Amino acid sequence: MVLRHESILLLVLVAEWIFFYHYGTTTNRRGIVVGFGTLDRQFDILRHSCEIGLLALALTPVILTAGIDLSVGSLLGLCAILFGKFWHDLGLSIPVAAAGALAVGALGGGLNATLITWLRLPPLIVTLGTYSLFRGLAEAITHGAVTYTDFPDSFLFLGQERWLGLPTQAWVFFAVALAMGLLVHRTTFGRSFRAIGFAPEGARYAGLPVGRRLAMVYIIAGLISALAALIYTARLGQAKADAGTGYELFAITAVVLGGTSIFGGVGSIPARCSVSRPSPC
Secondary structure (H helix, E strand, C coil): CCCHHHHHHHHHHHHHHHHHHHHHHEECCCCCCEECCCCHHHHHHHHHHHHHHHHHHHHHHHHCCCCCCCCHHHHHHHHEEEHHHHHCCCCCHHHHHHHHHHHHHHHHHHHHHHHHHHCCCCCCHHHHHHHHHHHEEEEEEECCCCEEEECCCHHHHHEEEEECEEEHHHHHHHHHHHHHHHHHHHHHHHHHHHHHCCCCCHHCCCCCCCCHHHHHHHHHHHHHHHHHHHHHHHHHECCCCCCCCCCHHHHHHHHHHHCCCCCCCCCCHHHHHHCCCCCCC
């Protein structure tokens, strides 16, 4: 095969960018370039892609193990609401409130892990249930009406400003992508995900702690979902119960388009980073 799947995706992305640059960029009467081709528009695309990109990174190990997690978008919304509540209603500092939101994300992932690994329930059924549970909790906490706003500028910097020339959240995404790439491709812990997804019983016979490894991928997914919630809140400047609605479908699409088999056992991280950006149109 001359071109790898990742190379084809990169070529498609470049062709898409050229198309929109050609048809979506104009010069106004003052000679200023406006539209898709401007640097600000490119940064906006990158800024709006980070949460879905993070969820795609979170779901890659899950799908590699032949699992699925439909609750990541709802967990993002719950963590966003609780972060706002911790800061606004309980008077906690931003770092402590953020740590609390990350802990909630890990607990949400741990709930999925417990039901899937201890009770041996199908991941699709479990995460479909927690999808409704997390969203319902977010709605109950806010009574469907409360929106937390007025966050300090020091926190909004994470989602609305630039650092070293790029949107701040892009650096967070790159760091998580690097960490997940090293985990999946450069550690025996991460490489075992493919073995579990390809043949779970064979992995058990080979001596792999399948239950613990599966539990970890769901906990990691919950933790990254909470991180995406913080970035989402910082970008919009508000935390509301419907945050992240539908994001799980975008993230799963990015994972599958990136070359990870929905049946598990096959996939990589680099391709994920090239397709997690939503269409600029």
